[in-house]
Amino acid sequence: MAASPCLRGVLMSVALLFFVASGCRPAAHDEDGISIEQTIAPQPARVGTETISFRLTDASHQPVSGAHVQVEGDMSHPGMAPVFADATEVSPGSYTAQLPFTMGGDWVVLFHITLSNGRKVERQIGVKGVESN
Ligand SMILES: [Cu+2]
Structure with missing residues (x-):
């Protein structure tokens, strides 16, 4: 029975943490409001300069x-x-970049966007x- 008040304290701490964490979500959601939709040409992508067209x-x-x-x-x-x-x-919300792929294989393309x-x-x-090639 001596553990009971302690357990209550732990539960309250957990509830408080959950509350604080929930309070952070609107900011993350706000940042997630920006969507990107991209195409890469020519296809299939190969070593050399590829045109990355995207819409924000x-x-x-x-x-x-x-x-x-x-x-x-x-x-x-x-x-x-x-x-880089x-x-x-090229038109409102539509962008292009010429990205030089220097090697065959799997790439990750990052978009560093400043609104x-x-x-x-x-x-x-x-x-x-x-x-x-
Ligand atoms: Cu490589």
Whole structure:
């Protein structure tokens, strides 16, 4: 019976932690409001310069214009230098970047997005099986 007050204390702490954690979610959801939809051409992706076209939309599916986006390509194994390309906005919310894939294999492409209001958003996609020349 002596354990009971202690157990109550633990339960209250857990409940408090849960409350605090729940309170953080709206911010994360706000950041998740930005969606990215991309195409890579030509296909299949191969070593050399590929054009990455992507569209940014907000939580209400409106185009996100005026963002500065740096695109970064990485491979998972050590000793590979990342490759970079700055994206150009070709029409409101639609951007393209010329990314030089320097080796065949699986890549991860990161989008470092700075919105027009200065807020930073990161997105990433996997580009698997880039073909060697
Ligand atoms: Cu590599």
